[in-house]
Amino acid sequence: MGFISEHSVLVASLIKIAVLLFIVMTALAYLTWFERKVVAHIQSRWGPYYVGAHGLLQPLADGLKFLFKEDFTPPASDKLVYILAPFLALTLSLTAIALIPFGSPELHFLHGQQIFLVSNSNIGLIYLFAITSMGVYGVALAGWSSNSKYPLLGGLRSSAQMISYEVSLTISVVGVLLLAGTLNFNGIIEGQRGYWLGFWPRWHFLPQIVGFLCYLTAAIAETNRIPFDLPEAETELVAGFHTEYSSFKFAMFFMAEYANMITVSCLATILFFGGWLSPFPDSWHWQLYLPGACLLALGVYCAIDAATRMHGLAKLQLGVVTVLSLGIGAICLTPWVAPYVQGPFWFTLKVLVFLFFYVWVRGTLPRFRYDQLMSFGWKFLLPVSLANLVITALVLVFPAFSRHA
Amino acid sequence: MIVPAIVFFACALLAVTGAILLILSREPIHSALSLILVMIALAILYLLLGAEFISAIQIIVYAGAVMVLFVFVIMLLNAGVEERTDFSKLAKFVGLPLGFFLLLVVARWLYTSRAGSVIGHGAEAVTQGFSTRALSAELFQQYLFNFEATSILILIAILGALVLARKNP
Known part of the structure; x- marks a missing residue:
C-alpha cells in the first residue's frame, strides 16, 4: 500500500496507458471493419460477412494474416531507416491519443488520480501538434529507405502535402483557442459548457463554423485519406510509400493511419463539439441511463438478429455479442457506474460521427x-x-463579445 | 530528485550521441535523423527546466518543420553518400586545438557557475504550472518591437528566396 500511495501517479498512469492502449488497438481493428462495412453499403455490397457473424471476426483474421506473412526486407534498402519508419509512424500516432481526455477530470480512482485522462498538460493542444507534426517522418522515411521509385515519389508527395495542410490545420484551430483562452483540453471543453437561448449547446462549432470546415478538410489531408490520399495513389504509384513493405510492418502503417483518424476525430470533438459534455442540460436526469439503455437496445437487436437470420456458428457468435452488450448495459444502468460512463459515452458517440463522416x-x-x-x-x-x-x-476585441466581459 | 537527474543524463547522452552521429554518418538522411534526435533530446531538457511551451515549440518548429524540409530536400535531390576528404592541415593544426580550447572554456564556465543547480527545480516548475500566458504577455508587450522586427526579417528572407527562385528575372 505504501508503494502505491507514494507512486500513485506512476502506477495510475501505467494502468491508464495499458487500458487505453488495449481499447485503442481494439478500436483500430474494428475501425477497419466499420470502414469496410460502410463503404460496402454505400456501394450496394455486403462487405465482410463470412468470418464471424456480420464479419465481426474479420479484423482478427486480418491481424493473424499480417503476422504470418513473410516479412521481406528489400536488399537494396537502408535497413535501419526501413525498420525505423513504421515504428515511428505507429508510436507517434498512438502517443498522440494519450493526450486526449475521455471524460470529466473530476472522476477519480486510486488515491485521487483522474480516471479518464492520461495527461492533463497545460498546453495539451500544443503537445498534440508537436507529436503529430513528427508524424510525417514515418511516411517520408519509409518512402526514402525503400530505395525504389514509387515509394520515393509517394514519400515526397506526402511530405509536401502534410507540411502544406499542417499550416491550415493549425491556424484553423487558433480561432477556437482565442474563444477558449486556454491550451488545456479540459479548459477548452469546460469553456463550452452551457446553452445559448436555453437549449443550444455553447459548442465552438457554431461561432467557429469556418474554422471547423477548414479543420475537417485539412484533417483529412493530414491523415492521407481519400480524396487526399496521393501518397499512396494506387493508380499512379502502385501503393505509394509502403509499396515495399509487407507483413506486420505494412500493418503498422495501416494501424498508424487509423490511429491518426481517431486522433483527429477526437480533436474535432474536443475543440468544436464540447468533448465529453452531454448535449442535454444537467437537469435532464434520465440521460444518466442513456448509455446503458443504448447498450441494452443493441443487445436486443443482436438477439433478434441472431434468432431470426443467423445460423450455426454465427448464431453463437452473435449470441456472445448479445450477452456482452446486455451485461455491460445492465452494469452501466447501476447508479454506481452510470456517472462514470456518461463522459466516455458522449465522447465516443461524437467521435463515431466523425469517423462515419470520414x-x-x-x-x-x-x-x-x-x-x-x-x-x-x-x-x-x-x-x-x-x-x-x-x-x-x-470580434473578440469588442468588449461586448469579450471572454472577460 | 533522482528521476530528473536520470532523465537529464539520459537526454544529455542522447543529444551528444546524436551530435556525434550527425558529423560521422556519411548518408545525408542519417545525419538529418541524428539532428532530429538532438532536437528532441533538447526539447526534453527544456521540459526538465520547466519550460513546457518552449519544449513543445522546439519540437514543432525544429523537428516538425525545419527538419522535415531538410529531409524533403535530401529526398528530392536524391543526395548520395558523402565523399570523405583528407583532413586539411589547417583543420588539423588550428581547428582541433581551438575546438578543444573552446570546450575547456565552456566546461570551466559550467563548473564554476551555478547553472547546473537550476535543473533540479525544473520539476517543481512543471508541476506548479508554467504559464504560457505570462510568456505571451512578455513577448507581445515588453519585447513587441523585437518580435515584430524578427518577423519582418523572416519576411524579407522569404521574399529573397522568391526572387532567387523566379525563373524569368
Missing part, C-alpha cells in the same frame, strides 16, 4: 490531382483559415 467521404469523393491538391491547400484553405483567425480576433 468513411462517407471516402465512399463518395474521387481523388484529387496533385496540382489541385496543392493549389487548394495554399490558395484556398490557408487564406480562409487566416481570415477566420483575423475576424475571430477582431
Whole structure:
C-alpha cells in the first residue's frame, strides 16, 4: 500500500496507458471493419460477412494474416531507416491519443488520480501538434529507405502535402483557442459548457463554423485519406510509400493511419463539439441511463438478429455479442457506474460521427490531382483559415463579445 | 530528485550521441535523423527546466518543420553518400586545438557557475504550472518591437528566396 500511495501517479498512469492502449488497438481493428462495412453499403455490397457473424471476426483474421506473412526486407534498402519508419509512424500516432481526455477530470480512482485522462498538460493542444507534426517522418522515411521509385515519389508527395495542410490545420484551430483562452483540453471543453437561448449547446462549432470546415478538410489531408490520399495513389504509384513493405510492418502503417483518424476525430470533438459534455442540460436526469439503455437496445437487436437470420456458428457468435452488450448495459444502468460512463459515452458517440463522416467521404469523393491538391491547400484553405483567425480576433476585441466581459 | 537527474543524463547522452552521429554518418538522411534526435533530446531538457511551451515549440518548429524540409530536400535531390576528404592541415593544426580550447572554456564556465543547480527545480516548475500566458504577455508587450522586427526579417528572407527562385528575372 505504501508503494502505491507514494507512486500513485506512476502506477495510475501505467494502468491508464495499458487500458487505453488495449481499447485503442481494439478500436483500430474494428475501425477497419466499420470502414469496410460502410463503404460496402454505400456501394450496394455486403462487405465482410463470412468470418464471424456480420464479419465481426474479420479484423482478427486480418491481424493473424499480417503476422504470418513473410516479412521481406528489400536488399537494396537502408535497413535501419526501413525498420525505423513504421515504428515511428505507429508510436507517434498512438502517443498522440494519450493526450486526449475521455471524460470529466473530476472522476477519480486510486488515491485521487483522474480516471479518464492520461495527461492533463497545460498546453495539451500544443503537445498534440508537436507529436503529430513528427508524424510525417514515418511516411517520408519509409518512402526514402525503400530505395525504389514509387515509394520515393509517394514519400515526397506526402511530405509536401502534410507540411502544406499542417499550416491550415493549425491556424484553423487558433480561432477556437482565442474563444477558449486556454491550451488545456479540459479548459477548452469546460469553456463550452452551457446553452445559448436555453437549449443550444455553447459548442465552438457554431461561432467557429469556418474554422471547423477548414479543420475537417485539412484533417483529412493530414491523415492521407481519400480524396487526399496521393501518397499512396494506387493508380499512379502502385501503393505509394509502403509499396515495399509487407507483413506486420505494412500493418503498422495501416494501424498508424487509423490511429491518426481517431486522433483527429477526437480533436474535432474536443475543440468544436464540447468533448465529453452531454448535449442535454444537467437537469435532464434520465440521460444518466442513456448509455446503458443504448447498450441494452443493441443487445436486443443482436438477439433478434441472431434468432431470426443467423445460423450455426454465427448464431453463437452473435449470441456472445448479445450477452456482452446486455451485461455491460445492465452494469452501466447501476447508479454506481452510470456517472462514470456518461463522459466516455458522449465522447465516443461524437467521435463515431466523425469517423462515419470520414468513411462517407471516402465512399463518395474521387481523388484529387496533385496540382489541385496543392493549389487548394495554399490558395484556398490557408487564406480562409487566416481570415477566420483575423475576424475571430477582431470580434473578440469588442468588449461586448469579450471572454472577460 | 533522482528521476530528473536520470532523465537529464539520459537526454544529455542522447543529444551528444546524436551530435556525434550527425558529423560521422556519411548518408545525408542519417545525419538529418541524428539532428532530429538532438532536437528532441533538447526539447526534453527544456521540459526538465520547466519550460513546457518552449519544449513543445522546439519540437514543432525544429523537428516538425525545419527538419522535415531538410529531409524533403535530401529526398528530392536524391543526395548520395558523402565523399570523405583528407583532413586539411589547417583543420588539423588550428581547428582541433581551438575546438578543444573552446570546450575547456565552456566546461570551466559550467563548473564554476551555478547553472547546473537550476535543473533540479525544473520539476517543481512543471508541476506548479508554467504559464504560457505570462510568456505571451512578455513577448507581445515588453519585447513587441523585437518580435515584430524578427518577423519582418523572416519576411524579407522569404521574399529573397522568391526572387532567387523566379525563373524569368
